[in-house]
Amino acid sequence: MIRKTFEWALSPMGRIAVLIAALSLFSLAAFGVYQSQQPPEQPIQFTHKLHVGLGVQCLYCHPGALRGPSPGLPTISKCWGCHQQIGKTQTSPLLKPMVDAMAKGEGFTWVPVAQVPDFVHFTHRPHVAAGLNCENCHGDMTQVTIAVNPQVMNMGWCLNCHKQKAAGDEEKLTKLTDCGTCHY
Amino acid sequence: MTVDLNLVGAKGAIAEAAEGKWGMSIDQDICTGCQACVAACAMENNISFVGEEDAGYGRSQHWIRIERFWEGAYPEVKATPFQPMLCQQCGHAPCEPVCPVFATPHSEAEQLNLQVYNRCVGTRYCANNCPYQVRSFNWRDYHTIPERGNMVNGTLVFPLHNQFNPDVTVRRRGVMEKCTFCIQRIHKAQDKAKSEGREVEDGEFTTACAQACPANAITFGRVDHPESLVSQLTHQKRGEKHLEELNTLPRVTYLKEG
Amino acid sequence: MSQKISRRDFLKLATAGGATAAVLTGCGPASRYVTREPYVKMPEYTYNGLSTYYATTCRECAAGCGLIVRTMQGRAIKAEGNPANPVNLGKTCARGQATLQGLYNPDRVEAPVKQARQQALAAEAMNWDDATQLVADALNNTNPAEIAFLMGTASDHLFDLVTDLTNAIGAPAPVRFGALSMFESRATLSKAAEKSLGQAGLPYFDLGNADLVISFGANFLETWLSPVAYTRGFAKMRRGNSKKRGYMVHFESQMSQTAAKADEWIPLLPGTEGLVALALGRLVAEATGGSVARVFSTVDVREVSIQSGIPLEQLEHVASLIAEAQAPLAIPGGQALGQTNGLANAEAILALNALADNFGKPGGALLSPLAPNEDTYHRPANAREMKDFIAKLNSGSVKVLFVHGVNPIFELPKALGFADALAAVPTVISFATFPDETALASDYIFPDHHGLEAWGYQRSATGTMQSALSGAQPVVSPMYDTRSTADVLIEAARLAGGKLAEALPFTDEVAFIQSKIASLIGRTDGSFVAPEINSFTSYFQQHGGWWKTAAESAVLSAAGALNKNLNVNAAVFAGEGEFFFVPFVSPTLGEAGANKPWLQELPDPMTTVMWNTWVAINPETAHELNLENDDVVKVISEAGEVEAAVYLYPAIHPGVIAMPFGQGHTAYGRFAMARLLESRLVGLVPRAGEVGDPFPRGANPADVLGAYFNEAGDLAFAGMKVKIEKTGEKQYLSRLESRIGVYGEGLPQEGH
Incomplete structure (x- = not known):
């Protein structure tokens, strides 16, 4: 056969x-x-370029990055805080999903693009504390409309940086290359 | 300091290296066997229950279990003191060298035995080589067994998943798992201390089992800090380590009666 | 599940699906992106990825332990003890740990339903407006004398609300009951306290300051009264004093988990505990050279030794221990009280404390203080009162029965006939959170929130000498379309108008709770001081309750306990069987833990059996009866029979068999029930039915208990004699301990 x-x-x-x-x-x-x-479809065509261009700080919408593991995605109340004072909000077809959601009392189901798998326990706080800026990992958001992930966030990428940062410091290197630092 | 623990005559060096970093003392004289630690561990670490049949095959996934043995016969029979058994986080662990894919490395930073789930391929060599029998294998995807969910508008939802601790990986079928000394809590405490520019204080945090224990029989902390509570308890005369003769350098000290 | 997929089909599908996905995505995960659903209005104090902690009260039993629940993004992640609460000081038992498995249990009553006493939970939901109107009509259109409320032992705020309601309309006071309180013999303890300590109330035994504990069946390390507090006391007794290690002797016919912690476990025949206590008293008095008090004067030590089966030397040895001890403490409980002579047993055991002159003293027998907003000690109904209540139901004089927080069909002995009595009640309205036996036998189920979604308070009945009120608040928003029973009653009262509306003039449950804690405002002897109700309420939530900072003390006289004649009659055992039958509450499951899968998977501390019921038999006895491990036997009493597998238990009196209470549910969700499996390693019992059919997991020992009571009206649960018959079936119990080498057994041959 x-x-x-x-x-x-x-x-x-x-x-x-x-x-x-x-x-x-x-x-x-x-x-x-x-x-x-492909970047995933988002609930609203949010443009980072415009918002960052207007001078909105990253931490305004993602405040958790300073304090804990997750930076957080803004709730619709946060959007509405500014947008209710902007006349265009009611007329723009692009903003209609927000107006509708607000009227119905629903939230946005954001789709995060910069993700690590479940078995990686990444936390923003020490990275920010170590002096990294958002754009070091997330790219220059002033040039990005709908969020995309500029990096392949894999272990090699993590370790490269960890090794550079710990160069010369044996104890730090041990800590930053330990499996148990991220995987548990 | 690195010590070649296989070296003949390295005993003095071993004793020095034996201390480790994190350790635990368990007072068997006051452990009442109540299973609060077992439940607390399961709740904290997203451990799956396996159901009656698999439990009957010995597949239950207790990271900590309470052993009791019998001595004598009625009416002189005696139950030996309850003995909570968990991963001893050996300094010289038999599970570590047998893994063909290096999924059981030793954490140099925290002095713990790790289990890296994403690297584990499920050979189960480590469990077979563990003299304390504290490793358990995921024989199924227990968390997503359809009988545990409800069909809501055509999709299967699992209300029990709401309880998952986001700090701990949910294990899938085919990987080994074991006690981590609540490494997520260690990291959290270290992170908090670092953000406040200080060292982690003794008793600032503890493992889930120690936190729940109604008798306060379990104490967790730095065994390399002589002033910590766990160090002081560990060095009591009634302290004893299990299977020390295998030179595993266990980090858990059992306090006996007397 | 609407579709059934066999394992084989599932594997096929999974393989096909997996292969397709792997090809389509270039061996990557099938879906890379997950969506995140944030709060619409996130509370200002929460951050994504950081936890928020709420203080509340555990409702797994009535002890009132404080909890701190870790929540994240609106989900409850972990329950820990509240370190400030004087009952548990930051600790929890296994049942408290597993409380989240109740909250997120897949078998909850998700909406109000017209149950109509069907076998399965009614599928079609009602709306809450109709449900509330129905309650209002039931309250309004029924003669108040014909309304009855049956409630569990938690939560106290609802009991207070219903008490106010029934008082206002002239309905009978609510009846409270729970299997735990039945097995704790709370009425006996209270009555014995009244007779010996001079005051009714719940005695508290100050283990922590004693140096010798003589326990008569009291299973205080398992489920008894306030197990977390007693475990703490035990640990302090053992190791709290660096100079002297506390010593413990335990008298019980089987080695319970508590007995296993004793330095000496002394088996005796059930029902002789009181006599043993009197004999010890006499021996101690003789040894110390004092005069023998009247209470001990009539006992014949030699005779007691014969009746109880304890060698005379052993009694003398224990008496010498007591005589030498600085602070000896005797504790009555468990099967010592669950006898026809239970009250006399309790008095005899308390007399030992009187002899040690420890009433009201550190390390002695104390009386638990009343809670801050409590006028008098309300004990739950004893079994005889439940029998009267059932007789009332049977007489047809109850037209509407409201049931909350208790499952009497399961918890009461079958012989009392609660299930049949329900048939005589025209309308039964249940407020059950879970579809338990009693809820299914009701006309309507108007589900209450789970305890972690609810407001409330619980008075600590015992466990601390600080008067304490533990507060509860929701830690998560309700999972389902449930509604707080207090809110339903308040709203129904408003709809009904008249006296009812006047009785409950509150906008909601929180307003009611505020009215009940308002008396504590401005008090300076407590955990916090607040000048007015709003700040008081927020502190109450933040601290998890209000408690006095100082321990209470009461002056108790020992004279009454010693200078009296006490006749401890021989216990009467019902039935013809050759074995004494001793049921005990499963230390891991408690009365209502069977639907929480992790509690099911906790091994019993002594037998290590998981997920099932066993019959503990002495190996010698079993050998004579030709029984081996896992042989299924029928346990037959005059009241009924149950079947369960044998466990050869080396530490049980040869004339006694013991069974744990907690399993044997005929409803209560998928984890409380078992399913018929293809494999036969563990599966057994139902001899008919299709693979996948649910059937009771284990057996309920309450089914073989008769309606016999002690002098205080508590159930004589250890007062039955039973026969056992081998059925020829096998049921392999799942146990943690290895079978290999245990009593010379190998692995079972079948099922591989």
């Missing part, structure tokens, strides 16, 4: 069939990779 299949695969028709199969699998995979690299 196997021999027969193998012989058929070596015949011209067989070769073409195998080629087509391989090609379609490859294109499916490529499509999948492409899909997974």
Whole structure:
């Protein structure tokens, strides 16, 4: 049975069939990779560029970064705090999802783009405390409309930086390259 | 200081290195076997329950369990003092060298035995080599067994998942797990202390089991700080370590009666 | 589940799905992004990723331990003890730890339903307006004398509210009951206190300052009265004094978890505890050379030795321990009280304390103080009062029965016939949070919040000599469409108008609670001082209650306990069987823990059995009966029979068999029930039915208990004699301890 299949695969028709199969699998995979690299659809077309350009500080909307593990995503009340005083809020079609959600008393279901897997316990506070700025990891948000993740946040990327920061300090290096620092 | 613990005649050095960093003392004279520590551990660390059948096969995932043995026969029978058994966070751990994928490294920073879930491939060598039998394996994806959820508008929801501690990874099928000495609490306390520019104080935080224990039988802290409560308890005459003769350098000290 | 997928199908689907996903995403995770749903209006004090902690009160039993619950993003993550609360000082028992498994239990009553006494929980939800109107009509259109309230032992604020309500309309006072209080024999303790200490109330035994503890069946390290407080006392007794280690002797027919902690466990025949206490008193008095007090004068020590089965030398040895001790303390409890002669036993044991002259003194027998807003000690109904209550239900003179916080169909002995009595009540309205047996047998279920979603307070009945009121507040917003029973009653009273509305003139539950704690405003002897109600309420929430800073003391006289004649009659045992039957509350499950999966998976401390019920039998006896581990036996009393697997327990009197109470539910959700499995390693009991069918997990020993009481009206739960019959079936109990090498057994052959 196997021999027969193998012989058929070596015949011209067989070769073409195998080629087509391989090609379609490859294109499916490529499509999948492409899909997974697209920024996700957000509940509202929020533009970082505009807000940061207007001088809004990162920590205004993501205050948790200074104190704890998660920077937090703003609640709609925070948006509304400013937007209720802006005339364009009621007229702009782009802002309609916010106006509607506010009227219904619903929240935004933001989709975070900079994520680490469940088995990594990342916390912002020490990174900020160590003097890192937001853009060191998240890129220059003044140039970004809808949030994208500029980095592949994998372990090599983490460790590269950890090793640089700890260069020359044996104790710090031990701590920053310990498995248990992030994985538990 | 690194000491080659396999070196013959390294005994003095071993005694020095044996201290470790974090340690625990368990007073068996006042442990009442009430299982509060077991429940507290499960609640803190997202440990899954396995159900009656798997528990019958010995697959239950207690990171800490309470042992009791019998001595003698009725009416002179005696139950030995309840013995909470958990990962001893050995300084020279038998589980560590047997892992083919290095998922059981020794934390140099915290002096603990780690289990890195994302690296574990489930060979179970470590559990087989653990003389304390404190490692448990995830035989299934227990958290998402369909019977544990409710069908709401066509989707399966698991109300019990609301309880998950976000500081602890939820383990999947096929990985080994064990007591971590509540490393998430260690990190949290260290982070807090660092943000306030000080050292972690003795008794500032403790593990879930020690926090729950109604008899205060469990004490956790720095065994390398002689003034800490756990150090003082550990060095009592009635202190004893289990299977010390295997040179595992356990970090848990059991306080006996008397 | 609406669709059934077999394991094989599931694997196929999973494999196919996994393969597709792997190809589609280039071996990456199928979905990279998850959505986050933030608060619409996040409280200002919360930060994402940081926890918020709330102080509240544990409702897993009536002890009133304070909790601090860690919450994150509106979810409760972990319950810890409240270090400030004088009852538990920051500690919790296993049941307190697992309280979140009740909150997030997948089997909750999620909305008000017209249950109509069906077997399964009614599917169609009512709306709360109709439900409240229905309660209002029931209160309004029923003759007040024909309304009855049956309530559990927690929470106290609701009991106060219902008491106010029934007082105002002239309805009978609410009846409170709980299986724990039944097995604790609270009425006996209270009556014995009245007779010996001179005041009714709940005695408190100051273990921490004693140096010798003689316990007669009191399982104070398990579930008794206030286990966390008693465990703390025990630890202090043992190791609190650096010069002398406290010593403990425990008399009980089986080695309970508490007995296992004793230095000497002395098995005796059930019902002879009082006699043993009297004999010890006489021996101590003789040893110390004093005159023998009247209470001990009539006892014949030799005779006691024969009746109880304790060798004379052993009695003399214990007496010498008492005579030498600085602060000896005798504690009555458990099966010593659950006998027909329970009250006399309790008095005899208290007389030992009188002999040691420790009444009202450190390390002695004290009387628990009343809580800050309590006028008099309200003990829960004893079993005889429950029997009278059931007779009232049967007589048809109750037209509407409201049930909250108690599951009498499960908790009361079947012989009392509560389930049948419900049939005589035209309308039964349950406020159950979980679909338990009694809720399912009701006409309506109007679910209350879980304790962690609710306001309230609980008076600490015992466990501390500081008068304490533990406060409860919601730590999370309600998971489901439930409503606080207090709010339902307040709203129903408003709808009904008239006297009812006058009785409860509150806007909501919080306003009611404020009215009840208002008397504490300005008090300077407590944990905090606040000048007016709003700041008082916020401190009350923040501290988790209000308690006095100083311990109370009462002057108690020992004279009454010693200078009296006390006849400890032989205990009467019902039935013909050859074994004394001793039920005890499962230390891990308590009365209502069976629906919490992690409590099920906690091994019993002594047998290490999980998820099921066992019958503990002495190995010698079992050998004579040709019984082995895991053989299923029928336990037959004159009141009924149950089936469970045998556990060869080396530390039990050969004439006694013991069974834990807590399992054997016929409802109460998926974890309290078992499912018929294909594999036979553990599965057994139902001999019919399809794979997957639910059936009771374990057995309920209350089914074999008869309606016999002691002089104080408490159930003589250890006063039954039973027969056992081998059924020929096997049920492999899941235990933590290895089977290999235990009593020479190998692994079971089947089921591999």
